[in-house]
Amino acid sequence: MRIDVLTLFPRMFEGPLRESILGKAIEKELLAVYVHNFRDFSDNKHQQVDDYPYGGGAGMLLKAQPIHASLEAIRESSPATSKRVVLLDPAGKKFDQSLAEEFSEEEHLIFICGHYEGYDERIRSFVTDEVSLGDYVLTGGELGAMVMIDATVRLLPEVLGNDESAKTDSHSTGLLEHPQYTRPAEYLGMEVPEVLRNGNHKLIAEWQLKESLRRTYLRRPEMLEQLELTDEMEKMLQEISQEEARAVDKEKL
Structure with missing residues (x-):
């Protein structure tokens, strides 16, 4: 270019x-x-x-x-x-x-x-x-x-060390990127979610999708209106809504 x-x-x-x-x-x-x-x-x-x-x-x-x-x-x-x-x-x-x-x-x-x-x-x-x-x-x-x-x-081929990196960035998929962690597995009492350490790639992919949806739902909900949601994503959003409502109720106690 x-x-x-x-x-x-x-x-x-x-x-x-x-x-x-x-x-x-x-x-x-x-x-x-x-x-x-x-x-x-x-x-x-x-x-x-x-x-x-x-x-x-x-x-x-x-x-x-x-x-x-x-x-x-x-x-x-x-x-x-x-x-x-x-x-x-x-x-x-x-x-x-x-x-x-x-x-x-x-x-x-x-x-x-x-x-x-x-x-x-x-x-x-x-x-x-x-x-x-x-x-x-x-x-x-x-x-x-x-x-x-x-x-x-940064979107040009070979510019980033890994061409897959840009494809999963926030906004590239229509969602904000899911949380990410690196070593150590525990720091100041904060632990890496167990699902990311168990090596089950299917469960990891499901967790990443759900957490991307959660972050978008909480921080940029208007982005969800532009996204074509699958049945799986719809189900996850319902779960997220319920989980976040319970978390708010728990904080009030």
């Missing part, structure tokens, strides 16, 4: 792109990332990339010309025919695991990191996607782009 990032602050990407999973993916040539300062593409002798909005208003807007020129330069340098151009914008579609999976299928991604008060509206005609991390506003799109890149790249 090739990823290009348009930003006014290229140095913000130096640490995240050198460390951990992203750094290893680049070392193994599974990923190529190019970070561009779109100020370098301004046609203004002072490299100005922003200006006051027509009609008045607070702050400055990013101009269309530097962004367009940057995109044209990237298109000329890359042989990839399919390019997904992502505009980081608070008004965009909310980023989630499903979109990360969609991005991971692309050959070439381009992220445009905004700054100042917003964009010249004509910039939107250059992009394929407008995406937001959530219902809040950051000072720029750089942090959002880093999050999206990380969530996307």
